[in-house]
Amino acid sequence: MADGPLSEVLLRRLEAADGGLDSAELAAELRVEHQAVVGAVKSLQALGEVIEAELRSTKRWELTPEGEEIAREGSHEARVFRSVPPGGLAQSELMKLPSGQVGFSKAMSNKWIRVDKSAADGPRVFRVADSVEDEVQKRLLVVRSGQAEKLSEKERNELRKRKLLSEVTLKTYWVSKGSAFSTSVSKQDTELSPEMISSGSWRDRSFKPYNFAARGVLPDSGHLHPLMKVRTQFRQIFLEMGFSEMPTNNFIESSFWNFDALFQPQQHPARDQHDTFFLQDPAVAPQLPMDYVHRVQRTHSQGGYGSQGYKYPWKLDEARKNLLRTHTTASSARALHLLAQKKPFTPVKYFSIDRVFRNETLDSTHLAEFHQIEGVVADYGLTLGHLMGVLQEFFTKLGITQLRFKPAYNPYTEPSMEVFSYHQGLKKWVEVGNSGLFRPEMLLPMGLPEKVSVIAWGLSLERPTMIKYGINNIRELVGHKVNLQMVYDSPMCRLDMPTQAAA
Numbered sequence: 001m002a003d004g005p006l007s008e009v010l011l012r013r014l015e016a017a018d019g020g021l022d023s024a025e026l027a028a029e030l031r032v033e034h035q036a037v038v039g040a041v042k043s044l045q046a047l048g049e050v051i052e053a054e055l056r057s058t059k060r061w062e063l064t065p066e067g068e069e070i071a072r073e074g075s076h077e078a079r080v081f082r083s084v085p086p087g088g089l090a091q092s093e094l095m096k097l098p099s100g101q102v103g104f105s106k107a108m109s110n111k112w113i114r115v116d117k118s119a120a121d122g123p124r125v126f127r128v129a130d131s132v133e134d135e136v137q138k139r140l141l142v143v144r145s146g147q148a149e150k151l152s153e154k155e156r157n158e159l160r161k162r163k164l165l166s167e168v169t170l171k172t173y174w175v176s177k178g179s180a181f182s183t184s185v186s187k188q189d190t191e192l193s194p195e196m197i198s199s200g201s202w203r204d205r206s207f208k209p210y211n212f213a214a215r216g217v218l219p220d221s222g223h224l225h226p227l228m229k230v231r232t233q234f235r236q237i238f239l240e241m242g243f244s245e246m247p248t249n250n251f252i253e254s255s256f257w258n259f260d261a262l263f264q265p266q267q268h269p270a271r272d273q274h275d276t277f278f279l280q281d282p283a284v285a286p287q288l289p290m291d292y293v294h295r296v297q298r299t300h301s302q303g304g305y306g307s308q309g310y311k312y313p314w315k316l317d318e319a320r321k322n323l324l325r326t327h328t329t330a331s332s333a334r335a336l337h338l339l340a341q342k343k344p345f346t347p348v349k350y351f352s353i354d355r356v357f358r359n360e361t362l363d364s365t366h367l368a369e370f371h372q373i374e375g376v377v378a379d380y381g382l383t384l385g386h387l388m389g390v391l392q393e394f395f396t397k398l399g400i401t402q403l404r405f406k407p408a409y410n411p412y413t414e415p416s417m418e419v420f421s422y423h424q425g426l427k428k429w430v431e432v433g434n435s436g437l438f439r440p441e442m443l444l445p446m447g448l449p450e451k452v453s454v455i456a457w458g459l460s461l462e463r464p465t466m467i468k469y470g471i472n473n474i475r476e477l478v479g480h481k482v483n484l485q486m487v488y489d490s491p492m493c494r495l496d497m498p499t500q501a502a503a
Ligand code: PHE
Pocket: 326, 327, 328, 329, 374, 410, 413, 434, 435, 436, 456, 457, 458, 459
């Protein structure tokens, strides 16, 4: 049956009713909160055509809390009258009673009581009548029984002026039978299970529609995700070392900037669909800097700048294909190309920390998206020694002092080095980054001066974060299944403990 007994009751009442029924009247009859009936109406509405509900607003007179009290205990003036015994009462005593102040003047003007000022011990109050009619209480009781219209407008206004009555607008539903009316409606499913899919039973089930208007629970405050805390620390280190941040505000990149500009040949396996997410819409980049593109084309297909190139027919169509950038080195290429346009050349130190995407097989340490931290230094005459020195300084600031470099290969750097650090906890050398000197085949077509070399390195943000926060499965750190409590509880990040920050 539909959500609980109230909606069942509503359906049965509706079956017997001719025409329809009012939600407020039903609530009054059943002695339940109006809101509960409204809830039942809404859950029945969600079933489709079972009922029809029309929102109406009706005005109703209601007693104020003081009005309620008077309906129960009598008006202040009646209470004053009742507290005066046949022998009278000192006015000073009467004024001390709870209703004394307000009730006295009303009782006087009603001529229910009188004051005798001749007594030696101060004014005394006496009853004038034997009994009185408490009209105010009577009228309030009439309103309370739901028959406010029996009072004259003047009477109601008087009570309103005394703040005993107020007119409220009530939103109620006029409920009537829908085209698919039935008193037995099956409960709607809220979740699609694997069993429903494999058996095909989902076809015959009715699913509860999403309520996009539902209000979520308001958080007490915002919390920074651990990745953002660690990012702040890395940013701090770069800034201390005099680096400035490159713009990385485009997840979508052309193959040109992601691969071709980096002297990565068009048949390189990393360009495969297996490693890279290509875009279907828009599938190609609208514009590329054609002068530069032609220099890149020549370098790939024929060589130049002292290089023999790859000797293959380079295709513009391939370079225009849009993808989700696979590394932030694409942004570094853009930044260096821009730098090359500024004459005369001035040395720079750049960094970036942002998201990249790879079509990876997902496991406990790999997701299809992660963050890269990248540092780039361009100056005259930089060598491998400079790269090792900068890496040493950078990692020392992270608390990682024991470093080793291992020769590696990247299409865009020569020489290339993987960076390893000794992990005290794991008692072994672990990879902490990749680095190298950008190739002349990448830099010279951009227009950088021949004697300028560029050293660069990159690492992931997730790895140090997982180590720092003791998280073993990346799914606990990133994605829709993370426990928000983990985010709330994660302490601030300080990368100053060598053993913890290592790797
Ligand atoms: N782009 C490389 C990666 O994705 C990292 C790197 C950056 C290597 C700069 C060398 C120089 O792993």
